[in-house]
Amino acid sequence: MIARLRAAGCVFAEDEADLLIAEATTPDRLDAMIEQRVTGLPLEQVVGWAEFRGLRIVVDAGVFVPRRRTEFLVEQAIGLAPARAVVVDLCCGSGALGVALAAAADVAELHAADIDPREVACARRNVEPAGGHVHLGDLFTPLPSGLRGRVDVLLCNVPYVPTSDIALLPAEARSYEPRVALDGGTDGLDVLRRVLVDAPRWLAPTGALLVETSERQEPLAVAACTRAGLLARVASCDELGATVLIATLPAGDVTAS
Structure with missing residues (x-):
């Protein structure tokens, strides 16, 4: 998983892998999330949320990700x-x-x-x-x-x-x-x-x-x-x-x- 993420250009591949594992509800869901990420979907849209000032903000697909x-x-x-x-x-x-x-x-x-x-x-x-x-x-x-x-x-x-x-x-x-x-x-x-x-x-x-x-x-x-x-x-x-x-x-x- 880490190798796939790193090959796709994810600088923090290890951290992203940990987050995807934590958020996936099934192995199939994890595979789908990894595929979304390696094809370029922002991590926040993959997992469905972004951290912003310590809060978990819902981020749907196609929505601007708070910086x-x-x-x-x-x-x-x-x-x-x-x-x-x-x-x-x-x-x-x-x-x-x-x-x-x-x-x-x-x-x-x-x-x-x-x-x-x-x-x-x-x-x-x-x-x-x-x-x-x-x-x-x-x-x-x-x-x-x-x-x-x-x-x-x-x-x-x-x-x-x-x-x-x-x-x-x-x-x-x-x-x-x-x-x-x-x-x-x-x-x-x-x-x-x-x-x-x-x-x-x-x-x-x-x-x-x-x-x-x-x-x-x-x-x-x-x-x-x-x-x-x-x-x-x-x-x-x-x-x-x-x-x-x-x-x-x-x-x-x-x-x-």
């Missing part, structure tokens, strides 16, 4: 969440970000939304047991109107890979994750710009928008934030290779309508 670096975004959000926070997780994928924040902070209301029906179906399996609600639609469109001006923490792991760079991604991402969760347009910031246009109407006066981006895109992302009338700062973690844009309303600015 470890994105744990840094959640850590930043934990420090910003007030008591009884209203939280929205846009481009939610599996719902990992909102669920992880709800597990670590005092969250009174949790909503998640995604445009991909597969992602939404998966997110419901994670978010609803945490007491949250999941909505199908494009960005803010499916959210309840009553959230306008009330969102304390707006998590948004937008797709930010430039279209020309998609071909450079690992085969696991290119072949088994939805392109809509990866492709951010020509410079990778198309979806972020759309979020920034509407975010001021949804944020509470002291709320914060947190978006993962790349170090390379940081100057353009900050400039886009400024054009949208938001104050921007950037947090980064060298260990995880994570860059997070944190945007807030200017003091005294109440734009909800």
Whole structure:
């Protein structure tokens, strides 16, 4: 088993073999899981879950796999969440970000939304047991109107890979994750710009928008934030290779309508 996994390019073949053995219910199921893995299916989709900030997040086939670096975004959000926070997780994928924040902070209301029906179906399996609600639609469109001006923490792991760079991604991402969760347009910031246009109407006066981006895109992302009338700062973690844009309303600015 280890030899097959290693030959398929699995760097941590021994660890993966142990996990597959632990998750397989029968020898036939183990053989099928090994075959899925050696043909390139992400390990998390093979076993049906991913570990994210110590939680077991359900990950269905064809769903974006939460990255470890994105744990840094959640850590930043934990420090910003007030008591009884209203939280929205846009481009939610599996719902990992909102669920992880709800597990670590005092969250009174949790909503998640995604445009991909597969992602939404998966997110419901994670978010609803945490007491949250999941909505199908494009960005803010499916959210309840009553959230306008009330969102304390707006998590948004937008797709930010430039279209020309998609071909450079690992085969696991290119072949088994939805392109809509990866492709951010020509410079990778198309979806972020759309979020920034509407975010001021949804944020509470002291709320914060947190978006993962790349170090390379940081100057353009900050400039886009400024054009949208938001104050921007950037947090980064060298260990995880994570860059997070944190945007807030200017003091005294109440734009909800």
